[in-house]
Amino acid sequence: MFRFTSSTGKARSNPVYVQGFDNKDMDWDAETNAGITAPGETIVSSLEFMRGHGTFPDGDEVAATVAGTLQRVNKLISVKPIRSRYTPEIGDLVVARIVEVQPRRWKVDANGRQDAVLMLSSVNLPGGIQRRKLESDELQMRTFFEEGDLLVAEVQAFFADGAMSLHTRSLRYGKLRNGQMITVPPILIKRLKSHFCALTCGVDVILGINGYIWVSKHVKENQQVGEEGFDAESVYSNKNDYIDATTRMAIVRVSNIIKIMARYYYPISDIVLNQAYDWIVENDYELKDLLNEDIGEALIAAMSTTYQ
Amino acid sequence: MGSRVEILNPGGYRSDGRKQYELRSMDITLGSTSSSSSTVVHDLQNAMAHPHPTAPDGRAHIAHGLTEATAQVFGPREAQMRRDAIHDRANINVQVVMLPFSGGASSRRRGRGDKRLLELAAAIKSTFEPVIQTGLYPRSQIDIIVEIHQQDGGVLQAAINAATLALVDAGVALYDQVVAVSAGLHSTAVLLDLTHYEENDCPHLTVGVMPRSGKVTLLNMESRLHVSRFEHVFSVACEAAKIIKGEMGNTIGQRTESLVSAMAQGEPTYGRTAAADDMMDEI
Numbered sequence: 001m002f003r004f005t006s007s008t009g010k011a012r013s014n015p016v017y018v019q020g021f022d023n024k025d026m027d028w029d030a031e032t033n034a035g036i037t038a039p040g041e042t043i044v045s046s047l048e049f050m051r052g053h054g055t056f057p058d059g060d061e062v063a064a065t066v067a068g069t070l071q072r073v074n075k076l077i078s079v080k081p082i083r084s085r086y087t088p089e090i091g092d093l094v095v096a097r098i099v100e101v102q103p104r105r106w107k108v109d110a111n112g113r114q115d116a117v118l119m120l121s122s123v124n125l126p127g128g129i130q131r132r133k134l135e136s137d138e139l140q141m142r143t144f145f146e147e148g149d150l151l152v153a154e155v156q157a158f159f160a161d162g163a164m165s166l167h168t169r170s171l172r173y174g175k176l177r178n179g180q181m182i183t184v185p186p187i188l189i190k191r192l193k194s195h196f197c198a199l200t201c202g203v204d205v206i207l208g209i210n211g212y213i214w215v216s217k218h219v220k221e222n223q224q225v226g227e228e229g230f231d232a233e234s235v236y237s238n239k240n241d242y243i244d245a246t247t248r249m250a251i252v253r254v255s256n257i258i259k260i261m262a263r264y265y266y267p268i269s270d271i272v273l274n275q276a277y278d279w280i281v282e283n284d285y286e287l288k289d290l291l292n293e294d295i296g297e298a299l300i301a302a303m304s305t306t307y308q
Numbered sequence: 309m310g311s312r313v314e315i316l317n318p319g320g321y322r323s324d325g326r327k328q329y330e331l332r333s334m335d336i337t338l339g340s341t342s343s344s345s346s347t348v349v350h351d352l353q354n355a356m357a358h359p360h361p362t363a364p365d366g367r368a369h370i371a372h373g374l375t376e377a378t379a380q381v382f383g384p385r386e387a388q389m390r391r392d393a394i395h396d397r398a399n400i401n402v403q404v405v406m407l408p409f410s411g412g413a414s415s416r417r418r419g420r421g422d423k424r425l426l427e428l429a430a431a432i433k434s435t436f437e438p439v440i441q442t443g444l445y446p447r448s449q450i451d452i453i454v455e456i457h458q459q460d461g462g463v464l465q466a467a468i469n470a471a472t473l474a475l476v477d478a479g480v481a482l483y484d485q486v487v488a489v490s491a492g493l494h495s496t497a498v499l500l501d502l503t504h505y506e507e508n509d510c511p512h513l514t515v516g517v518m519p520r521s522g523k524v525t526l527l528n529m530e531s532r533l534h535v536s537r538f539e540h541v542f543s544v545a546c547e548a549a550k551i552i553k554g555e556m557g558n559t560i561g562q563r564t565e566s567l568v569s570a571m572a573q574g575e576p577t578y579g580r581t582a583a584a585d586d587m588m589d590e591i
Contacts, residue, residue, distance in 0.1 A: 038564065039484060063520065085365060085383075085479070161446045183363075
């Protein structure tokens with residue numbers, strides 16, 4: 001493991017850099033490829049490296065601004081914070097919650113540094129997708145989304161101040177029903193091929209890259225509401241379908257697994273959730289006991305050994 | 309004088325058995341320890357705006373001897389009041405709460421809006437304004453909520469150290485970790501990390517230092533101290549800050565390391581499974 005030494009005033013003339021890091025070879029330990037930093041710690045010389053996110057220049061040194069792991073791409077040094085808010089990228093799938101209805105737009109909480117914006121022009125409206133937004137649409141914005149509603153959307157663009165703009169122009173995006181939301185640190189959600197996961201236990205999970213996860217009743221592919229014969233009534237409906245007791249239990253079981261993984265800082269993906277679910281069913285644990293510490297620990301231990 | 313406890317006895321010991329330059333024992337907890345998601349009592353402003361309050365982004369608890377404080381950091385997040393949003397940087401909002409049972413000076417209850425608390429909050433805010441990279445978070449707000457659980461001198465010091473740790477835990481970009489320490493003067497002897505009893509009897513000050521650059525972001529002195537003595541007290545305090553920085557740095561390092569290794573546990577080595585390894589061995 002690397003150790004860092006922050007330089008004192010005296011050491012400035014003869015800076016102490018990351019141990020185990022050879023400036024000549026510019027090569028990290030290939031095994032870990034990451035050191036650990038804390039704010040204000042000197043990382044490297046700014047003469048030899050370019051500074052990326054999570055760093056700042058101080059004289060001819062580059063120092064970290066966050067606690068996290070060092071990342072290097074050629075000459076670019078950056079620090080990835082181990083805990084932070086969601087940093088959006090275009091194309092990310094996010095689960096979000098409406099906080100405010102404003103003229104022609106919704107303000108949405110997506111776990112970012114500012115509230116995201118969902119423009120009226122970036123949602124599908126009743127009566128065909130490609131049509132002009134009318135004044136009448138503006139007046140009945142609350143019939144589409146109102147405060148507290150949950151939705152799944154994609155990051156479309158950024159505003160000048162870094163706020164993100166979302167869109168729901170796809171049959172898979174839109175209002176969320178029939179389930180519950182779990183919040184986890186965003187770093188635990190890895191980028192996957194698809195963030196819409198249908199688990200083997202008959203539960204749908206949407207892994208928002210912003211750390212919000214939606215766990216809901218499974219909807220069959222052919223029963224999804226959407227573009228062809230776009231039915232605004234059902235897309236923007238606030239009523240849950242009937243959910244039977246076994247599905248409800250499965251939803252809670254998956255939610256509790258996610259909570260356990262967040263507690264132990266274990267990366268979350270559909271594969272892991274399936275494995276964890278099977279493990280819990282195999283061991284026949286009661287739903288109410290899942291959040292007990294010893295079961296959580298056993299689950300994490302069991303999950304880790306499968307990768308060893 | 310007979311019945312009074314001496315601040316510094318002839319043997320060089322203070323009333324709690326410490327030496328002149330000895331700091332009280334520290335205890336730091338980073339992040340939330342409870343398994344359940346925390347309910348936040350004092351984040352009322354946000355509770356009104358959001359019907360579904362979330363856990364803090366960063367949290368830290370620190371004990372300097374008997375003085376204990378917890379800091380919670382929310383954000384960077386959308387400014388609650390639109391007028392608070394600053395177009396090119398983040399707005400820092402500090403709130404200090406003294407719990408009713410925390411004891412301390414005049415064991416009177418200090419509610420919201422108490423002048424003493426507002427002053428503490430203002431001191432903390434001005435301490436962190438030059439340290440947080442606010443330019444990275446335009447139009448957002450960073451809320452720092454400090455709860456004082458127990459008071460035995462050095463409340464400002466504990467509050468600032470807790471806030472630094474909570475900011476690090478929240479992943480807010482900082483130029484440095486601010487470390488605060490209190491120092492006082494008894495006759496000609498400098499005392500470090502004063503208890504409440506010593507604070508009452510000695511002129512004292514609190515220093516907030518950025519250890520990397522050695523810059524001072526806070527100097528708070530509410531009593532009279534002779535100019536000729538000031539420099540000495542001040543420089544001893546700055547030295548002491550480095551020791552506290554070491555403690556805080558260790559805790560941050562350990563916490564980061566444990567989180568990194570916890571995450572690594574769940575990451576498969578790409579393209580390598582146990583089965584694949586076995587196959588490789590056979591070949």
